[in-house]
Amino acid sequence: MSFERIKEKLNILADAAKYDISCSSSGSKRANKGGLGNSDGVGICHSYTEDGRCVSLLKILLTNHCIFDCAYCVTRKSNDIKRAAFKVQEVVDLTMNFYRRNYIEGLFLSSGIFNSPDTTMERLVQVAKKLRLEENFNGYIHLKSIPGASDELMQEAGLYADRLSVNIEIPTVSGLKLLAPDKKHEDFIKPMEAVKNSIQIYQSEKKIIKSTPKYAPAGQSTQMIVGATGESDRDVMYSAAYYYKKYKMKRVYYSGYIPVANDSRLPALGSPVPLLRENRLYQTDWLLRFYGFDIRELLNNENQNLDLDIDPKLSWALRNREIFPLDINRADKLLIARVPGIGLKSVHKIIEARKYRKLNWEHLKKIGIAYNRARYFITCDSNSFEKRDLSSIQIKGLILQNSTSKFRKDYSSQLSLFN
Known part of the structure; x- marks a missing residue:
């Protein structure tokens, strides 16, 4: 052929x-x-x-x-x-x-x-x-x-x-x-x-x-x-x-x-x-x-479709505010993995690092957590802390607002490379 x-x-x-x-x-x-x-x-x-x-x-x-x-x-x-x-x-x-x-x-x-x-x-x-x-x-x-x-x-x-x-x-x-x-x-x-x-x-x-x-x-x-x-x-x-x-x-x-x-x-x-x-x-x-x-935690009769505005872990956390905030220096690693903005690699780094000292916000930022999301759900060894009287709707709005601002900033910095 x-x-x-x-x-x-x-x-x-x-x-x-x-x-x-x-x-x-x-x-x-x-x-x-x-x-x-x-x-x-x-x-x-x-x-x-x-x-x-x-x-x-x-x-x-x-x-x-x-x-x-x-x-x-x-x-x-x-x-x-x-x-x-x-x-x-x-x-x-x-x-x-x-x-x-x-x-x-x-x-x-x-x-x-x-x-x-x-x-x-x-x-x-x-x-x-x-x-x-x-x-x-x-x-x-x-x-x-x-x-x-x-x-x-x-x-x-x-x-x-x-x-x-x-x-x-x-x-x-x-x-x-x-x-x-x-x-x-x-x-x-x-x-x-x-x-x-x-x-x-x-x-x-x-x-x-x-x-x-x-x-x-x-x-x-x-x-x-x-x-x-x-x-x-x-x-x-x-x-x-x-x-x-x-x-x-x-x-x-x-x-x-x-x-x-x-x-x-x-x-x-x-x-x-x-x-x-x-x-x-x-x-x-x-x-x-x-x-x-468990699948029933994320999707059930009350929540049959995923929120397109935010990721499913953040959506779950906002529906279960009674679990938070977690003390990052004491919490079990399975619970830390459920904090929005903290991935599995960061969980392992946190567990290892806290063996040697109490962790504060600067330590956590260096470890690589997504501070914009995680800060509303954890406490650490730091004098500064987030307000704990915010509603889930307010937290969602702040996270989305900060995410949009960061996107615009990153986009502008990328454009500057071509100018």
Whole structure:
């Protein structure tokens, strides 16, 4: 096939893959043993590793042909778009050629569903298998798990891929029925369960038999489309919490709906989901996974949507003023982690530093806390202190006012560099 045709396919299928954001490689440790590539420390597309390297993945669809007609999907069968499909060997050759030119460090491969889920999943597995066994490629590989694919194919996929992911797409069963009536919720759950079980089995066997191969060492992830149906932030995050707990997800990704069709079931064209809503969902996700929050503390019947003006930790703190102020020199580290403006790195520095002396505002500023937010919720070894008779509304207003002033100051200083 001509170079121009391959280039045309690449343009079509790389563009179609941009809607899938769940391409993380964190957690994989596939070392190089005489072959090409090394996935150790590799991150996501256009992201940075711990040692500061910017890395990227070849992110494409195997094909944008699809037998389903999901209202929210640009590759649905009723959409009038240009179609293309790669052959298995073409993807293998592209990956190796891009890697040898130092364009990429791995592959993220998804696909529309053609013929049947098993047919599609089999082709994806063939790509990974050829890269591993024929090309001796040790770089990162992320394969999409196709809803409805057999357990046997899912098990084989995990032997060659570093991470597997099946996108749950719509957060609720009712939303999926509305926008993708051809799909069944259980078809998404089945491969998730298969991957979780296989990971546990292989990990247990490896403790006994060291030669046991790795199975999906970077785990599995999923993605939800936010805003295509009427789910609240509470609905979205309760679903995410369920998948983290039930299927041991490494990551849940939140993708704001981008209007792709004029359909009465969908939001109007020209009204995409605000990026700030995505950001607030990721912040909430972070609080659940690393800060010890329970989902019910952040979102419940009284608070079904996140505040777009302020981050979820500050929102929670303003609703729970009776807990504050905390004495930074005595408080438990789990409580300190709940103070707005204090991140986990600062928590560890505070715990270590207060072993040697009582901390005051200057110490805390040097440690790196966000003073504009934290000062209303803590006390320390200092003569100056904030008024404690402010209402939550007043504190919120002051924080927003100071944040705006700081933004303007930073923006002005940046402009001065160009003048």
